[in-house]
Amino acid sequence: MDQTLLEVRVTKKTLEADDIASFELKNCDGSSLPHFSAGSHVDVNMANGLVRQYSLCNVPGETDRYLIAVLRDPNTRGGSAFMHDRVQQGDTLTISQPRNLFALARDARRSILFAGGIGVTPILAMAERLAQIDAPFELHYCGRSRSRTAFLDRISSSHFSKQAHFHFDDGPEEQRLDVNAILASPSADTHLYACGPSGFLDFVLGAASQLGWSGSCVHREYFAAAATTSAEDQSFEVELASSGQTFHIPPDKTVLEILAANGIDIPVSCEQGICGTCVTRVLRGEPDHRDLFMTDQEHAANDQFTPCCSRARSLRLVLDL
Numbered sequence: 001m002d003q004t005l006l007e008v009r010v011t012k013k014t015l016e017a018d019d020i021a022s023f024e025l026k027n028c029d030g031s032s033l034p035h036f037s038a039g040s041h042v043d044v045n046m047a048n049g050l051v052r053q054y055s056l057c058n059v060p061g062e063t064d065r066y067l068i069a070v071l072r073d074p075n076t077r078g079g080s081a082f083m084h085d086r087v088q089q090g091d092t093l094t095i096s097q098p099r100n101l102f103a104l105a106r107d108a109r110r111s112i113l114f115a116g117g118i119g120v121t122p123i124l125a126m127a128e129r130l131a132q133i134d135a136p137f138e139l140h141y142c143g144r145s146r147s148r149t150a151f152l153d154r155i156s157s158s159h160f161s162k163q164a165h166f167h168f169d170d171g172p173e174e175q176r177l178d179v180n181a182i183l184a185s186p187s188a189d190t191h192l193y194a195c196g197p198s199g200f201l202d203f204v205l206g207a208a209s210q211l212g213w214s215g216s217c218v219h220r221e222y223f224a225a226a227a228t229t230s231a232e233d234q235s236f237e238v239e240l241a242s243s244g245q246t247f248h249i250p251p252d253k254t255v256l257e258i259l260a261a262n263g264i265d266i267p268v269s270c271e272q273g274i275c276g277t278c279v280t281r282v283l284r285g286e287p288d289h290r291d292l293f294m295t296d297q298e299h300a301a302n303d304q305f306t307p308c309c310s311r312a313r314s315l316r317l318v319l320d321l
Helices: 079-086 117-132 152-156 198-210 255-261 296-301
Strands: 005-017 020-027 040-045 051-055 066-071 092-096 110-116 137-143 164-168 190-196 218-222 236-240 246-249 280-284 316-319
Touching: 020 079, 040 066, 040 117, 051 066, 051 079, 051 117, 066 079, 066 117, 110 117, 110 198, 117 137, 117 152, 117 190, 152 164, 190 198, 198 218, 236 255, 246 255
Parallel strands: 110 137, 110 190, 137 164, 190 218, 236 316
Antiparallel strands: 005 020, 005 092, 020 066, 040 051, 040 092, 236 246, 280 316
């Protein structure tokens, strides 16, 4: 087995809320798992051939176990259904070592954490870490209802419970999220972290932008991309710099799909432009960026793109492949 992969056993499967299950994972050989930092995720390799990323939501510093939580998505592409229906206590899984693309800023004096739905998973690990080091923070956790909000009891009984605020869509008006009030006083030493669906993040990050928050103080992680349509997409070509091979990309296919069909494999995980696994260098041409992973500055550079979802504004892209 690849030395970067881990064989783990599901030692506990728990229904944490409506349609949300958590999975406790321990090393099959009984040894300690690699250390992880708050905001880290692992790739889970599934028997159906899919690879999906799930944030670690247990306490950073724990090496005897990992904890992930999975929402059953009604629009699942196979990953969440597999985890809910086919993975049970006692089963083994192959996972990657932890990787962190959503880390806490070392220079933050104060932190404001926003979680929307299952986006609480990396945010929960952040809250645990900030509480460990006695750093000032507040957590705002938004859910549709109590029954659909995971880890309520864990947070309510935690040592940081007084810093946690719950906001339910079906609750009274006075407990609704007042993002403008929370973010009213931007500061260079206060950092904002948000994770959740695209609509939630657009709401929080849009408010931060309007209130004058610096982009360097705002950190976000999407767990699902907004639905898109290919109705207005145009065809284009991609050229591989190493071989000169050229491939036609029709409107209804992604670069990743066409390259894979021709035996050219690119590492991929989320297939939605969220995780950054498939980011590929662009040598010539102008990408049409549709990912949620790269920053505006990285998009403007036009020297890399995500072939799982992004396309081309120019007639051809020359890729460093």
